[in-house]
Ligand SMILES: NC(=O)C1=CN([C@@H]2O[C@H](COP(=O)(O)OP(=O)(O)OC[C@H]3O[C@@H](n4cnc5c(N)ncnc54)[C@H](O)[C@@H]3O)[C@@H](O)[C@H]2O)[C@@H](O)CC1
Ligand SMILES: Nc1ncnc2c1ncn2[C@@H]1O[C@H](COP(=O)(O)OP(=O)(O)O)[C@@H](O)[C@H]1O
């Protein structure tokens with residue numbers, strides 16, 4: 095797992111480490127890591143300009159500039175406020191040959207060390223002018239710790255900010271590097287270990303990494319006897335006269351998951367059509383370990399939600415079912431809205447959700463006592479309490495009709511197999527995104543094609559060997 099911590103937790107961890115090592119050691123580790131990455135990423139002979147702010151973020155970059163100078167590279171410095179700058183850092187950079195310049199204009203390579211975790215979101219004055227210059231001249235940019243001006247804890251972009259191709263962050267990731275619109279401002283994220291690990295609290299956000307193996311708790315790797323019921327039975331109540339395809343796609347997603355059996359609940363006619371295409375499915379009533387209700391539903395969905403909830407098993411509610419929520423859930427529940435559906439649930443606008451996806455997903459998780467999987471370019475899975483999972487797999491080609499239905503079926507199958515809503519939602523989102531890439535790397539996909547790619551991607555994931563998970 096890759097982890098992100100809030101500013102307050104980072105500050106506490108830094109203090110804990112500094113109590114052992116002294117503050118200088120932290121900054122020197124950060125600066126050396128930064129210099130090594132800059133050395134690696136800057137073209138030979140390129141002269142970067144470093145935008146230097148008043149705090150330790152600027153200090154990190156000034157010591158890194160000193161390392162680069164000692165290694166023979168020219169570095170230019172632009173100071174936000176010459177009266178407020180990290181003194182020892184500036185002295186070291188100048189001693190190593192760096193020069194102070196008045197303006198970043200004309201530079202093709204930029205290092206953003208204006209503000210780090212001490213930042214108030216939104217840039218003003220000369221820093222805002224730097225942001226406008228950056229948009230105009232579009233230099234390659236490396237951000238130090240975070241892109242300056244973003245909301246580090248919330249991942250929103252409330253004002254002027256800088257953009258990065260690469261962000262080099264220290265000790266642990268920050269939420270803004272993994273979620274919300276801010277994550278798109280951060281580019282590739284590279285973590286420099288400064289030894290914070292033992293001092294860090296529970297993360298605010300986590301994400302799967304390629305060597306994360308099978309999640310604990312699913313019924314496939316239990317010690318007891320394995321048979322179809324021990325793997326869990328998933329009930330699917332999806333599709334309608336108008337949206338028959340949703341029934342097929344939810345079933346296709348579910349069949350790509352670990353559940354032992356799928357029961358289809360719906361009209362006799364739709365049930366026949368589902369079984370014609372997927373003869374493994376049983377149409378008709380019976381016991382299940384989890385329900386998926388809602389994709390492609392009609393007026394009857396509210397009753398299906400009510401019926402599923404009386405069975406006291408975990409439920410996944412999607413699409414139409416999101417309009418028939420109980421006041422609070424008394425069973426484990428996974429809600430899978432896209433931004434428009436979440437906006438409707440909360441009585442806000444879609445733009446509100448797009449501007450602050452994490453805040454709104456957290457509000458819904460706490461309002462309903464459910465885990466909220468908010469779909470989008472960066473899908474989030476937010477439990478009522480504890481770390482959020484930010485999904486990093488996928489491709490923009492997944493934004494096509496029916497892929498959400500496949501995801502609902504897949505997540506439902508993991509729920510039926512015994513995972514918690516958080517684990518089921520985040521495993522399914524990870525596999526679904528990776529399957530979107532594998533279905534047709536770099537090009538368009540269909541929802542059915544994504545479902546077909548899931549089983550092989552799942553095998554790699556279970557082996558801790560799923561590497562190519564995204565196309566962006
Ligand atoms: N605490 C430490 O010793 C370490 C900190 N590190 C670096 O230090 C950074 C944090 O340093 P600081 O706490 O000095 O804070 P920053 O360097 O992020 O910000 C410095 C100051 O700028 C001002 N400021 C912030 N946002 C502003 C805005 N939007 N407009 C105008 N002024 C604004 C504030 O007064 C703030 O305290 C980290 O991001 C990281 O880069 C690393 O060197 C590792 C060790
Ligand atoms: N811009 C995007 N980049 C990557 N994935 C996306 C993007 N937009 C949507 N997705 C993914 O595509 C799927 C669409 O689901 P949904 O909106 O429910 O569509 P549908 O209802 O047609 O199935 C989700 O898994 C979502 O995370």
Ligand SMILES: [K+]
Pocket residue numbers: 151206207208209210237238239240241242
């Ligand atoms: K920065």
